[in-house]
Amino acid sequence: MKIKFVSILLCLFVSCSYLPEELTLNNAISIEETPNYIVLSPASVAPQSTGIVFYPGGLVDPHAYIETFQELVSMNGRQVVIMKVAANLAILNNSKAARFLDDFETDKWVIGGHSLGGVVAAMDAATHRSAYSGLFLLAAFSVSDLSDWDAPVMVLTGEFDVVGNPGDLVENEPNLPPRLDALILADIPTTGTIGQTIYHDIPGGNHAQFGSYGEQIGDAPATIDAATQQAEVRDFLRRFLEVNNL
Numbered sequence: 001m002k003i004k005f006v007s008i009l010l011c012l013f014v015s016c017s018y019l020p021e022e023l024t025l026n027n028a029i030s031i032e033e034t035p036n037y038i039v040l041s042p043a044s045v046a047p048q049s050t051g052i053v054f055y056p057g058g059l060v061d062p063h064a065y066i067e068t069f070q071e072l073v074s075m076n077g078r079q080v081v082i083m084k085v086a087a088n089l090a091i092l093n094n095s096k097a098a099r100f101l102d103d104f105e106t107d108k109w110v111i112g113g114h115s116l117g118g119v120v121a122a123m124d125a126a127t128h129r130s131a132y133s134g135l136f137l138l139a140a141f142s143v144s145d146l147s148d149w150d151a152p153v154m155v156l157t158g159e160f161d162v163v164g165n166p167g168d169l170v171e172n173e174p175n176l177p178p179r180l181d182a183l184i185l186a187d188i189p190t191t192g193t194i195g196q197t198i199y200h201d202i203p204g205g206n207h208a209q210f211g212s213y214g215e216q217i218g219d220a221p222a223t224i225d226a227a228t229q230q231a232e233v234r235d236f237l238r239r240f241l242e243v244n245n246l
Contacts, residue, residue: 158205
């Protein structure tokens with residue numbers, strides 16, 4: 001009876017998952033899928049030495065983040081690994097990313113995640129500090145103590161996000177290195193941000209548009225489109241990686 005109940009519960013989770021919107025793939029990238037992850041790699045050149053590993057948001061299909069990252073692959077040569085997690089809930093697979101890093105020849109990794117996936121990414125970073133050279137959180141916070149972590153951190157939020165609780169961001173801010181607000185890209189120091197947390201709120205953005213899966217229950221409408229919000233994510237992530245030599 002218990003096994004049957006768990007199976008039904010998992011089926012409900014899957015059926016309630018947010019599915020990816022239709023995607024136009026860039027032919028400058030190659031995509032490989034395994035039961036554990038989706039890998040986005042440059043099609044014709046070797047990837048840069050620092051890769052990105054990413055946990056999707058709660059109940060969001062991992063394919064919904066290909067649009068967010070594919071330009072970083074095609075234009076900047078980054079390898080991006082999007083984790084697949086049980087029932088599309090990253091919390092059920094805490095530390096899964098660390099178990100698969102040896103599958104790749106990449107020298108360094110920056111870990112990130114959206115919403116619940118961001119919380120899990122921070123947990124992963126706290127448990128495996130030496131495995132990661134940086135952390136970025138999209139509409140997320142850390143419940144793990146990384147306040148003394150000697151690595152760069154970035155938190156990106158959306159102005160109209162009402163799914164992510166602003167109170168949780170404030171309450172858990174002490175778990176991350178000291179805060180540095182960046183209203184524009186030029187506010188990020190060119191000398192690097194190791195031991196600091198960059199905070200940037202995307203004007204007009206909301207919770208769902210960090211990925212491409214349509215509207216999310218309880219979210220407020222954005223005043224910019226998803227392409228604009230995701231472009232700002234990429235711009236800040238590029239800058240974050242560049243100034244920290246990642």
